[in-house]
Amino acid sequence: MNAPAHASLDDKERVFDRIIPDKFRPIIDRNACLNCKRCVKECSFGALEWKDDRVVYKGGCVACQRCSAMCPARCIEIATVPSGLPPHASYTERVRQGINAQASSGGVLLCSCGTDMPYGMIFDDLILDAAQVTNPSIDPLREQVETRTYVGRRSSRVMLSGDGYVTESDGSGPVVAMDMPIMFGHISLGAVSYNCQRSLFQAAKDLNILAGSGEGGLHADFLQFADHINGEVASGRFGVTPEYLRRTAAVEIKVGQGAKPGHGGHLPGEKVSDLISQTRMIPLGTDALSPYPHHDIYSIEDLQQLIAALKESVEYRVPVGVKIAAVHNVAAIASGVVRAGADFITIDGFRGGTGSTPRVIRDHAGLPIEVATAVVDKRLNEEGLRNRVTVCAGGSIRSAADMIKVIALGADVAMVCTSALIAMGCQVCQSCHRGLCAWGIATQRPELTSRLDPEIGARRVTRLFHAWNEELKEVMGAMGIDAVESLVGNRDRLRYFGPNQKIAEVMGVKHVGEGWG
Amino acid sequence: MRSQEQGRGGGRNDLPSLPSYGAARPPGLEYIMGGCGIAGTIDVSGGKMSGEVISRMLTTMRERENGLGSGYSAYGLFPEDLKDLYCLQFFFDDENAMCCVEEYLKDRGDIVKDERVPTRKVPSMRPPYPIVWRYFFQPDPLSSSYLIKGQGPDECVVDVVMGINNGIPNAMCVSSGKDMAVFKGNGYSYEVAEFYELGRYSAQMWLSHSRFPTNTPGWWAGAHPISLLDWSVCHNGEITSYGVNKKLVEMHGYKCSLLTDTEVVTYLWDLLVRRHNLPPQVAAFALAPRYHDEIERMDPKSRALAEQLRITYKEAFLNGPFSILVGRGQPDITMIAMADRKKLRPLLFGRSADNKRLFAASEECAVRIVEEDAETWVGDPGSPMIASVGKGLIRNGTEAPFKGVL
Ligand code: SF4
Ligand code: SF4
Numbered sequence: 001m002n003a004p005a006h007a008s009l010d011d012k013e014r015v016f017d018r019i020i021p022d023k024f025r026p027i028i029d030r031n032a033c034l035n036c037k038r039c040v041k042e043c044s045f046g047a048l049e050w051k052d053d054r055v056v057y058k059g060g061c062v063a064c065q066r067c068s069a070m071c072p073a074r075c076i077e078i079a080t081v082p083s084g085l086p087p088h089a090s091y092t093e094r095v096r097q098g099i100n101a102q103a104s105s106g107g108v109l110l111c112s113c114g115t116d117m118p119y120g121m122i123f124d125d126l127i128l129d130a131a132q133v134t135n136p137s138i139d140p141l142r143e144q145v146e147t148r149t150y151v152g153r154r155s156s157r158v159m160l161s162g163d164g165y166v167t168e169s170d171g172s173g174p175v176v177a178m179d180m181p182i183m184f185g186h187i188s189l190g191a192v193s194y195n196c197q198r199s200l201f202q203a204a205k206d207l208n209i210l211a212g213s214g215e216g217g218l219h220a221d222f223l224q225f226a227d228h229i230n231g232e233v234a235s236g237r238f239g240v241t242p243e244y245l246r247r248t249a250a251v252e253i254k255v256g257q258g259a260k261p262g263h264g265g266h267l268p269g270e271k272v273s274d275l276i277s278q279t280r281m282i283p284l285g286t287d288a289l290s291p292y293p294h295h296d297i298y299s300i301e302d303l304q305q306l307i308a309a310l311k312e313s314v315e316y317r318v319p320v321g322v323k324i325a326a327v328h329n330v331a332a333i334a335s336g337v338v339r340a341g342a343d344f345i346t347i348d349g350f351r352g353g354t355g356s357t358p359r360v361i362r363d364h365a366g367l368p369i370e371v372a373t374a375v376v377d378k379r380l381n382e383e384g385l386r387n388r389v390t391v392c393a394g395g396s397i398r399s400a401a402d403m404i405k406v407i408a409l410g411a412d413v414a415m416v417c418t419s420a421l422i423a424m425g426c427q428v429c430q431s432c433h434r435g436l437c438a439w440g441i442a443t444q445r446p447e448l449t450s451r452l453d454p455e456i457g458a459r460r461v462t463r464l465f466h467a468w469n470e471e472l473k474e475v476m477g478a479m480g481i482d483a484v485e486s487l488v489g490n491r492d493r494l495r496y497f498g499p500n501q502k503i504a505e506v507m508g509v510k511h512v513g514e515g516w517g
Numbered sequence: 518m519r520s521q522e523q524g525r526g527g528g529r530n531d532l533p534s535l536p537s538y539g540a541a542r543p544p545g546l547e548y549i550m551g552g553c554g555i556a557g558t559i560d561v562s563g564g565k566m567s568g569e570v571i572s573r574m575l576t577t578m579r580e581r582e583n584g585l586g587s588g589y590s591a592y593g594l595f596p597e598d599l600k601d602l603y604c605l606q607f608f609f610d611d612e613n614a615m616c617c618v619e620e621y622l623k624d625r626g627d628i629v630k631d632e633r634v635p636t637r638k639v640p641s642m643r644p645p646y647p648i649v650w651r652y653f654f655q656p657d658p659l660s661s662s663y664l665i666k667g668q669g670p671d672e673c674v675v676d677v678v679m680g681i682n683n684g685i686p687n688a689m690c691v692s693s694g695k696d697m698a699v700f701k702g703n704g705y706s707y708e709v710a711e712f713y714e715l716g717r718y719s720a721q722m723w724l725s726h727s728r729f730p731t732n733t734p735g736w737w738a739g740a741h742p743i744s745l746l747d748w749s750v751c752h753n754g755e756i757t758s759y760g761v762n763k764k765l766v767e768m769h770g771y772k773c774s775l776l777t778d779t780e781v782v783t784y785l786w787d788l789l790v791r792r793h794n795l796p797p798q799v800a801a802f803a804l805a806p807r808y809h810d811e812i813e814r815m816d817p818k819s820r821a822l823a824e825q826l827r828i829t830y831k832e833a834f835l836n837g838p839f840s841i842l843v844g845r846g847q848p849d850i851t852m853i854a855m856a857d858r859k860k861l862r863p864l865l866f867g868r869s870a871d872n873k874r875l876f877a878a879s880e881e882c883a884v885r886i887v888e889e890d891a892e893t894w895v896g897d898p899g900s901p902m903i904a905s906v907g908k909g910l911i912r913n914g915t916e917a918p919f920k921g922v923l
Binding site for chain 1: 754755757758759760761764765767768769793794795796799806808809810818821822825826827828829830831832834836837838858859861922923
């Protein structure tokens with residue numbers, strides 16, 4: 001393809017590029033430096049070079065912290081470079097950089113990870129409850145507090161027959177039992193490395209929870225984890241084989257994703273290595289495009305057909321879900337999705353992460369997961385559907401507190417991605433889309449991928465979620481609740497302590513200081 | 518009847534001077550600490566007991582009340598000609614509310630008989646007193662005024678109760694079952710017994726509750742028992758899953774209007790047993806399920822049912838501390854008594870030497886005061902004791918969850 005004329009820069013114009021200053025810069029303590037060149041090797045972004053018998057900084061540091069973490073003399077510090085730009089409250093540094101980058105490239109700005117815009121986190125405006133006296137708290141170290149969670153479609157009624165039970169014929173489906181109300185969202189092989197995905201799958205197995213396969217099928221090596229994998233069916237249908245559908249523990253149709261609502265997937269050809277080409281079943285080096293819409297879904301009825309077809313393909317043995325991005329009308333959409341037969345529904349909030357997305361979408365489209373979860377839960381309740389379906393919610397679950405709050409707002413399961421990557425080493429440098437991840441997470445380069453030991457990765461993620469689950473038990477115990485099902489949608493256990501009472505009203509959460517009733 | 522000193526440890530003068538309400542919903546909520554007493558007795562041989570028996574059982578647990586509310590429900594108390602009619606018993610704050618209710622009822626069936634419920638002024642009880650009135654009602658399922666025309670008579674009555682309690686100001690239907698009635702109000706247990714002259718009634722089963730719901734202000738209609746159709750529930754505890762339970766009953770068309778968690782407990786029993794046809798011990802399991810690791814150790818059939826109940830009815834799970842007494846009048850007069858699965862509230866069962874009478878109460882003294890030689894025992898956490906007229910003791914509360922069902 002010819003580069004568009006406006007994208008080519010002559011040397012005279014390149015000077016403009018230089019007015020985009022670096023935001024970070026490694027500072028090397030020359031007295032301590034051993035001149036071992038380790039940092040030069042570690043910097044996958046090419047920001048350091050060996051010149052005149054010492055390490056010099058070339059520019060382009062993303063603050064991935066790899067060099068400083070690996071420096072044997074611990075002599076590198078990553079400093080934030082103060083902006084030299086004249087201050088302006090509206091034309092912030094970020095805005096000016098964006099303008100310059102587009103004036104140079106003429107293209108859509110790409111970015112990774114969740115939005116870094118300073119929208120307030122509603123989670124931080126919610127306060128949890130605790131039991132006192134008449135409703136005694138429970139000590140999880142001495143008493144059982146249960147966190148087992150089922151994913152799937154529920155019958156709203158059990159009927160007893162002489163020889164056991166039957167469930168209402170139209171509503172029951174297979175369910176997957178997880179030991180805690182957490183699952184990994186879809187992080188595809190391609191967006192992340194083989195070792196990263198292996199770590200996630202191993203952790204899911206060790207924790208007995210589900211991990212999303214991400215788009216693009218399943219590498220043959222990972223079939224061993226199939227019992228803990230929620231297989232994604234995206235519009236590109238890459239890697240969706242009968243075996244994939246037969247083996248995974250759940251199947252999920254991806255309609256939308258929080259970081260890029262209204263967007264499909266795009267894995268650039270450069271990232272389509274041998275490994276990816278085999279897994280996705282596409283030629284080496286070609287772009288893997290999952291277009292924005294599924295070209296066979298233009299209505300709820302179409303979605304219903306795909307759900308039915310998938311259920312047929314899995315012989316009704318595993319639950320079939322649908323993932324949607326949190327958008328303004330999410331409650332009505334969720335209702336339609338449930339009516340179309342989804343056994344579980346995943347809502348992805350607009351702060352969700354991703355390996356690559358247009359920055360304008362990431363930063364400006366969608367709905368916070370806190371609000372989306374609450375309105376979906378409310379709507380499904382009003383329509384008498386909530387007790388049939390499992391609701392999963394994600395998009396910026398940063399801690400056990402966020403997980404607890406999203407459950408109290410109405411989710412059965414918290415879906416987590418970025419936090420798991422951080423546990424493996426991700427520094428949230430927001431450069432995943434460049435494929436150069438210095439920690440071996442968001443890259444396909446073998447020399448980088450090998451930096452992540454899947455055993456260690458799995459162990460760290462396992463410990464993280466185990467700890468969150470313990471914290472969940474502590475909080476539930478403090479609330480006087482001994483099983484997580486009694487926390488789901490229990491907004492009585494939350495109070496709003498933020499600046500915008502309207503948000504609290506929409507979420508159905510009382511203000512701090514308000515009692516029961 | 519008892520004197521006012523019975524309210525020791527929290528006499529009338531020690532109480533904060535909170536306003537009291539009749540049938541009108543109070544405007545705000547208050548939190549009043551204190552204990553809760555529940556007591557119930559059933560004569561499984563079908564014999565009748567005077568209301569004095571139950572009031573003695575309840576009033577003896579004097580520490581467990583605060584004078585803000587108490588109540589009794591009686592089963593098997595009406596004469597033959599009224600037994601098969603729905604007895605809708607009301608609190609009205611004014612005549613206007615009464616007229617509205619009568620019009621409402623006439624649109625939906627026949628009022629076969631109506632009467633003032635006999636009450637007596639008790640000087641120590643704080644006004645206002647609502648008018649207490651009962652209607653013996655026969656719903657007309659074909660009436661176009663029902664939300665759904667042609668539904669069963671029970672559903673029609675549920676429709677009527679929800680419609681009135683949520684739509685007609687200053688009127689509250691406090692019981693609506695056949696051959697049963699609820700007597701409750703703002704006051705100490707002995708005052709409420711005196712107010713209704715309970716000694717004038719004899720019934721096959723009595724349930725009772727002293728004290729007021731922990732999280733609601735004193736108002737007559739909010740006192741326990743909370744009743745719908747022939748269900749009545751007395752509850753000691755605090756349901757931490759209230760928000761979740763409320764959503765489940767609301768999804769099934771029940772409307773919560775009584776400002777108390779006990780209301781959802783009542784509707785859950787109605788939903789699971791009457792509508793979903795589950796045997797009481799299976800419904801009890803849904804309300805207080807066994808732990809997953811216990812379920813894993815069950816025999817395959819019980820395990821399959823237990824898992825399915827936990828999955829299907831997870832919103833019915835009553836979390837938090839409770840002990841409840843549940844009464845049902847149809848098809849047999851039945852008492853169900855159970856505590857939460859951690860047994861965070863007391864509950865004790867008893868049986869008379871002749872096996873005819875069974876008891877359930879918060880404290881042993883409540884049983885001993887009426888049956889000195891009773892055999893007493895405690896049930897397992899979450900496991901119901903069930904006794905019914907004609908069938909005797911069906912479960913003593915220590916059996917495997919689905920014994921007699923699977
Ligand atoms: S390794 Fe990372 S932190 Fe170090 S210089 Fe390179 S980009 Fe910057
Ligand atoms: S995954 Fe790697 S590239 Fe992406 S933000 Fe994290 S450290 Fe940076």
